[in-house]
Amino acid sequence: MTQDELKKAAALAALDYVPEGAVIGVGTGSTVNHFIDGLAGIRSRIAGAVSSSEASSARLRAYGIPLVELTNVDELPVYVDGADEIDGGFAMIKGGGGALTREKIVAAVSRRFVCICDASKKVATLGCFPLPVEVIPMAARHVSRELAALGGKPVLREGFTTDNGNLILDVHGLAITDPRGFETRVNQIVGVVTNGLFAHRGADVLLLAAPGGVERFERG
Ligand SMILES: O=C[C@H](O)[C@H](O)[C@H](O)COP(=O)(O)O
Known part of the structure; x- marks a missing residue:
């Protein structure tokens, strides 16, 4: 499998975490683009999305998924996003696409952060990625x-x-x-x-795609 196929597998696994009728938080990047593509197939089941970047907003809009301003929301049940690196403690480096600030804001108001990654993103120590x-x-x-x-x-x-x-x-x-x-x-x-360190607000769930399948890890 290519890295992009692995990203897609992790992204599609995150659809299981999308609650019926909810407004959800949507991150940014090539892995999240696959998630948005998958979300399009179930768009009638959600009320809308709070986006973390202009790029993700454009993709969500193209699928007719209603965009909700964060200023109109107190809490989101789930936030789905990728990472550049993630360690064993669910801390991440993010921002390879430059969307880190809005991502951190949307993550801060989300009850559950679902991180979607291919297995190359899992590291023992953060920092190899700048x-x-x-x-x-x-x-x-x-x-x-x-x-x-x-x-x-x-x-x-x-x-x-x-x-x-x-x-x-x-x-x-x-x-x-x-x-x-x-x-x-x-x-x-x-x-x-x-x-781009997401350590104080790390991931709650990690969906890690490897050639053998998508492994699911939950923070204890
Ligand atoms: O600013 C970008 C975001 O933090 C991305 O979630 C991160 O860079 C991972 O991106 P990708 O899914 O393209 O590897």
Whole structure:
């Protein structure tokens, strides 16, 4: 199976977690695109979706799935999203597509985070994938220096602007042994909007697709 076929298998398994009649949270990325495609087949069963990016909104809209503003919702029963890496404690690095801030906001109001991944995303220690950090443009040099002082090698994502009008620094060379502590530490740098560590709000369910099938893991 190709990596994309594995992503699709994980994404379709997440349809089991979509409650009847609910408004659900929808993430961003190539794995989530498969989920949205699957959701289209059951769209009459849901009330709508809160989207985490302009890209996902466009795909949901194309299928006629009603978009709901997060400002009109207090809580979502489930949020389905991919990850760039996930560790054994259900902490993740996200934001490879630059959608980390809206993803973190939608995840924060969701009761259950269902993470959909192919098996290559499962790691012992987070950080092989460069950690995305969204920054206010005027703070980019300052934040870069601070991240370097923490031991990383920040690289500006050239030619990329987030849906919020900000920049992304991708931090290479990290081995994140304390995901919660590092998430907090990076958030304290002035000028950082969000970082791509989802440790304080990690996944609740992991659907991990390997050639032998989709394994389901639940946080205890
Ligand atoms: O900003 C993008 C998101 O965090 C994605 O969920 C993440 O990058 C995984 O993307 P993909 O499903 O394309 O591997």
